[in-house]
Amino acid sequence: MALPAFADIVREHQGMVFSLAWHYLHDRALAEEMAQEVFLELYRHLGSIQSPEHLVFWLRKVASRKCIDQTRRRAFWPKFGLDDIPEPSAKTRQADPMLSGALAKLVASLPEKARMLVILRYQEDLDPSDIAQVLDMPVGTVKSHLQRALGVLRSKLARTVGEIAL
Amino acid sequence: MSNLEDDLRIALRREEPAADFTERVLARLNQPAPAEPTWLERLAVLMRPPRLQWVAVAMIVSVVIPAATVEYRGERAKQQLLVAMRVTGTKLHQAQRKVVETGRMGTRL
Numbered sequence: 001m002a003l004p005a006f007a008d009i010v011r012e013h014q015g016m017v018f019s020l021a022w023h024y025l026h027d028r029a030l031a032e033e034m035a036q037e038v039f040l041e042l043y044r045h046l047g048s049i050q051s052p053e054h055l056v057f058w059l060r061k062v063a064s065r066k067c068i069d070q071t072r073r074r075a076f077w078p079k080f081g082l083d084d085i086p087e088p089s090a091k092t093r094q095a096d097p098m099l100s101g102a103l104a105k106l107v108a109s110l111p112e113k114a115r116m117l118v119i120l121r122y123q124e125d126l127d128p129s130d131i132a133q134v135l136d137m138p139v140g141t142v143k144s145h146l147q148r149a150l151g152v153l154r155s156k157l158a159r160t161v162g163e164i165a166l
Numbered sequence: 167m168s169n170l171e172d173d174l175r176i177a178l179r180r181e182e183p184a185a186d187f188t189e190r191v192l193a194r195l196n197q198p199a200p201a202e203p204t205w206l207e208r209l210a211v212l213m214r215p216p217r218l219q220w221v222a223v224a225m226i227v228s229v230v231i232p233a234a235t236v237e238y239r240g241e242r243a244k245q246q247l248l249v250a251m252r253v254t255g256t257k258l259h260q261a262q263r264k265v266v267e268t269g270r271m272g273t274r275l
Contacts, residue, residue, distance in 0.1 A: 003195065006195075007188050007191075007192055010187070010188045010192075011188050014182065014183055014187050014188065015180045016180060018183040018187070019178075019181050022181060023178050031183075032183050032184060032187065035183060036187075036190060036191050036194060039191045040191065099173060099177070100173070100176050100177040101177075103173055103174060103177035104178065107174070107177070107178065118174065118178075121174075122171065122174040122175050122177075122178045123175075123178040123179065123180060125175075150170065150171075153174075154170055157170070
């Protein structure tokens with residue numbers, strides 16, 4: 001494939017791949033590096049891509065795997081705790097940047113698989129069956145992990161921000 | 167759907183990487199593949215701290231453990247030989263006593 005055509009693919013999907021890595025790793029430089037590696041790997045495997053849908057599936061799968069591998073390899077754990085999460089200024093249902101920041105950090109503090117499940121569910125809006133395919137997991141496991149992760153997030157968020165209506 | 171799920175969708179919405187992201191990916195594609203390091207370069211990497219410390223530890227372990235094993239085996243063999251010699255000495259002594267006693271009895275008869 002010619003480089004200009006490949007550049008179009010990168011531009012079209014860079015937001016998805018970068019955001020998966022960014023929400024997972026919570027390190028912008030590392031997320032960009034990882035997203036670049038995903039596209040470099042894509043370039044080497046372009047011959048095996050069968051359709052635009054397959055391309056999106058492939059990118060999600062490889063990005064997820066690389067993120068999880070990264071945390072295992074470097075024993076990475078987010079360098080912040082609950083104390084670092086800012087208190088929201090108001091109890092509002094509008095897009096509250098403080099609440100969003102707190103939630104994103106709480107998601108980044110979840111265990112590896114649960115973290116990626118939540119990101120695929122709420123960033124990519126995937127159904128449990130789609131997530132199961134991306135992560136090679138049984139659908140039932142995806143559903144139970146998601147429920148448990150939501151419970152953990154709910155309780156941590158309640159502890160962090162107090163009486164916010166969930 | 168709970169409010170938490172709405173909040174998660176907002177918190178985890180997609181974001182774009184730096185503006186020059188695509189150009190950087192293409193630049194990496196155009197870079198020549200890194201040449202395979204020669205054996206000398208690989209050796210040089212091993213000689214850098216902290217790897218040098220691990221190399222030293224590995225060398226010490228690979229020399230000390232076999233040496234200690236050999237010494238332990240030698241010491242055990244020595245002990246076994248001493249025990250065997252002691253047993254043999256005792257048996258010889260007993261046999262000698264029997265011979266002497268048999269000789270005396272023969273003389274009396």
